[in-house]
Amino acid sequence: MALGDLEREIMTVLWETYLPMTVREVHQELARERHRDLAYTTVMTVLDRLAKKGVVRQIKDGRAYKYAPMQSRAEMTAALMMDALSGTPDQDAALAHFVGRLPPEALRAALEAIQRQG
Amino acid sequence: MTALLLGALGLTLSLIVPGPLARAHWPDRAPAAAVLLWQAITLAAVLSALGVVLAAPEELTRALGSGKPVAAAALIGALAVAAVIVLRLLVSLWGVSRRSRARRARHRLLVDLLDRAEQRQELDAGHVRVLQGNLPLAYCVPGREARVVLSDGALRLLDREQVDAVLAHEQTHLRHRHEVVMESFTAFYRAVPAALRSRAPLDAVHLLLEMVADDAASKRTGPAPLRGALERLTDAVPLAEEVMPEEDSRRRRTARLAAPQRPSRMLTGAVVAAAVALLVLPTVILVVPWLGQALAVWPL
């Protein structure tokens, strides 16, 4: 299993469980619900990597660490979309859009309008 | 004389030419060549500015008839100014590409984590990522590990053919490294002092690159699905008044797709020739004869 898929699956477990989880809990959840038979240390390494990248929070709980996502899935998605569609044109050649960028006010209005519909 | 002529050329290229060229519609028929022309214009303007700076001291000392120490001082001053121009451009380019790389890396990380892999099974393209959300969205994250990102709002809005057209469009951006072109124009824009800079080249090149990608995509899927995708995606997102330039560029793209014209070989050839001439002629006509004189006078 590729590292990228592994990271995504572990994030999905954390997002769906909602409460902070220990490495062991994540490991068990992956085996039981997703039939992923991974080494305990692999899960630990991936959680560590995700924490280093700033998408997962490490919480000290007694002698063990618990892990929780920095943002809910919906929050992170909204922030990413916001970032993708905003940005002043002169500072940004980073992404290429199919249709044009929106100014921040228009973007907020668009996000709200669409969230209301859905 | 050389410095004056080069100065006039540089000012013409950076202040007079961009406006009308950005408004002209003929580049729509040869977008790739037009991008090349914009690159030549920008580069020739930079070279002219450097030429002025380097030619000025020699011409001044010749006109004023001063001695060697003055000539040497003027030459050193000129070299310093030229170095500042070059350095400013390089620093700007470095900054833009570093910031773009960081933003892309962050985007790649997050879209990989947020990806709803189950929604893109039938797309069978390994680098496509699908974000959950109603806001219709289609963009690409260039780089060595490039990604094309769609929202499931966009997937619901578009039919299969239209999705393929959008993917083909984005793949063209990635394959032709359009981000490098955009980065260089952005860097140039930011390096020019605020009072002199103009957005015209940046916006014009951006639109031309969209047209290049549209052309490549419609070669694969035909123009109709692409036009449909363009219309559906923009109609779904209410554009505000202040983004009229975006609105205008969308109209120009849609118009080309509605009445596809054969790419004009003649026009393309003429534009490429003009671009090459812009880079070569000033050197041959102005700089080479001047260099002969200057070498005799310069305190080397």
Ligand SMILES: [Zn+2]
């Ligand atoms: Zn595009």
